[in-house]
Amino acid sequence: MRLLLPGWEGNTSVKWLRRLELGTRPWMTRWETATYTDPLANGTARQFSFEMDARSIITSPAHPETIERGWRSISGLAWSGRGKIARVDVSTDAGKTWQVATLDEPVRSKAHTRFTHMWEWTGNQTIILSRATDETGYVQPTRAELMRVRGAGTQYHFNPIYGWRVMPNGRVFFHGDT
Amino acid sequence: MTPPCHPEGAIAKRFATEGSLSRQGSNSLGWTAIPQSLRSFRMTREGRPGVLTMTRAGAIALILGCGIGGKSPTPPTSNHYDLGKAATSADVAARDVDVGPDGAGLPAGSGTVVQGTAIYAAQCASCHGERGEGKLPLYPRLIGRDSIAEGFPFGKDARFVKTIGNYWPYATTVFDYVRRAMPQMTPGSLTNDQVYAVTAYLLAANRVIPMTATLDSASLSAVKMPYVDRFVRDDRRGGREVK
Numbered sequence: 001m002r003l004l005l006p007g008w009e010g011n012t013s014v015k016w017l018r019r020l021e022l023g024t025r026p027w028m029t030r031w032e033t034a035t036y037t038d039p040l041a042n043g044t045a046r047q048f049s050f051e052m053d054a055r056s057i058i059t060s061p062a063h064p065e066t067i068e069r070g071w072r073s074i075s076g077l078a079w080s081g082r083g084k085i086a087r088v089d090v091s092t093d094a095g096k097t098w099q100v101a102t103l104d105e106p107v108r109s110k111a112h113t114r115f116t117h118m119w120e121w122t123g124n125q126t127i128i129l130s131r132a133t134d135e136t137g138y139v140q141p142t143r144a145e146l147m148r149v150r151g152a153g154t155q156y157h158f159n160p161i162y163g164w165r166v167m168p169n170g171r172v173f174f175h176g177d178t
Numbered sequence: 179m180t181p182p183c184h185p186e187g188a189i190a191k192r193f194a195t196e197g198s199l200s201r202q203g204s205n206s207l208g209w210t211a212i213p214q215s216l217r218s219f220r221m222t223r224e225g226r227p228g229v230l231t232m233t234r235a236g237a238i239a240l241i242l243g244c245g246i247g248g249k250s251p252t253p254p255t256s257n258h259y260d261l262g263k264a265a266t267s268a269d270v271a272a273r274d275v276d277v278g279p280d281g282a283g284l285p286a287g288s289g290t291v292v293q294g295t296a297i298y299a300a301q302c303a304s305c306h307g308e309r310g311e312g313k314l315p316l317y318p319r320l321i322g323r324d325s326i327a328e329g330f331p332f333g334k335d336a337r338f339v340k341t342i343g344n345y346w347p348y349a350t351t352v353f354d355y356v357r358r359a360m361p362q363m364t365p366g367s368l369t370n371d372q373v374y375a376v377t378a379y380l381l382a383a384n385r386v387i388p389m390t391a392t393l394d395s396a397s398l399s400a401v402k403m404p405y406v407d408r409f410v411r412d413d414r415r416g417g418r419e420v421k
Contacts, residue, residue, distance in 0.1 A: 019273060021274070021276065023276075023278075025278065025279075026279070027276050027277070027278055027279070027354070028278070028279040028347065028348045028350070028351055029351065029354065029355070030351050030354070030355035030359075033346060033347050033348065033351055033409075034340065034342075034345060034346050034351070037409065039330070039332035039333035040333040041333040041334055042333065043329070043330045043331075043333065043408060044330075044333075044408050044409070044410045045330070045332070045333075045345075045408055045409050045410070046410060046411075046412050046413075046414075047409045047410060047411055047412060048411065048412050049412050049414070050412070051412070051414065053414065053420075080416075082416040083416075134416065136415075136416030136417050137416070137417050137418050138416045138417055138418065138420075139418070139420075141420045145420055146420065149420050149421060150333065150421075151333035151334050152333075152334060152335055152336070153331075153332050153333045153334050153335050153336040153338065154333065154336075155336055
């Protein structure tokens with residue numbers, strides 16, 4: 001039996017559920033205070049970052065795949081803790097330009113949404129990225145933007161644009177420096 | 179009619195029949211069998227399916243379980259899935275050990291910093307270090323008020339190490355966590371007096387309370403942690419702004 005809390009950070013969906021205790025105020029337990037709080041650059045710590053900001057990842061192509069030249073689909077998953085995914089943009093030139101990806105049905109609130117985008121790889125080294133926008137208008141940020149607003153010490157609840165570096169020989173490697 | 183148990187129960191029963199699941203062990207599927215003593219809840223069909231019967235108003239503890247093995251399942255009654263049994267007040271009391279940030283739920287008893295120093299050395303230091311310096315990454319640093327990490331700099335650089343003294347917002351959390359989870363290999367083995375004493379030692383070593391202090395429910399409730407005012411509620415609400 002598992003607790004399921006749609007839209008909230010995954011570790012609140014507790015596995016092997018044995019007990020539920022209902023209370024009228026937070027217990028300020030060790031993990032939710034000492035660990036999962038988010039220290040910010042302004043000298044405060046954000047408490048109870050339960051809701052998941054919108055995020056997307058490209059699941060294909062992905063490491064350790066080696067891709068061939070020609071047309072193929074880029075596909076992945078997007079989600080938001082605040083509602084439906086409104087759109088996903090895909091860049092195949094390291095973020096210089098973006099194209100709107102196709103969202104596969106069903107597109108449901110707080111649920112994984114599959115996206116696809118057709119791409120012709122001509123053999124050049126490049127970086128492919130995905131960027132989700134949810135129905136509140138929130139746009140998935142770059143890593144640099146997140147670090148700028150939260151501070152360099154931010155660690156948890158991290159939802160930056162990540163992608164893959166495609167090498168001239170077709171090999172695919174993780175790219176997180178956005 | 180309703181099924182007597184969830185699918186996990188059916189799996190467990192099959193394993194039990196084949197003799198490959200002990201009554202209190204775990205199988206390769208990660209399903210943990212629950213001892214008879216903990217099977218003490220009941221699911222009701224009154225209202226909507228799957229609603230758990232509440233055993234107490236206010237703070238409620240429910241013990242979840244699922245019958246396995248042995249005799250064939252009892253035919254369900256019209257209103258129940260016939261899982262487990264109602265939690266007794268003793269069942270609830272044994273697990274109702276949470277402590278709130280205002281001290282609600284703290285038990286009777288007391289302990290001194292001196293007593294806690296000895297208990298820490300015997301029960302905690304092998305993992306957390308003689309001076310609470312920790313053994314990262316497995317065993318967190320507990321004690322530390324280094325001037326470089328004062329003033330809540332953690333948002334600026336992830337390399338600043340958080341300790342009880344330079345980060346934790348509530349002293350009651352120390353008591354609650356030690357009592358339910360420590361020592362790691364024998365949680366629950368410390369008496370309430372010993373937990374008060376270890377809590378006193380950790381707070382004194384972090385320069386939150388004096389080395390001469392004695393902690394009980396009243397004095398622990400009154401402890402204010404140095405940086406509690408730095409904690410702010412989540413203000414992310416979606417929309418265009420990244421926070």
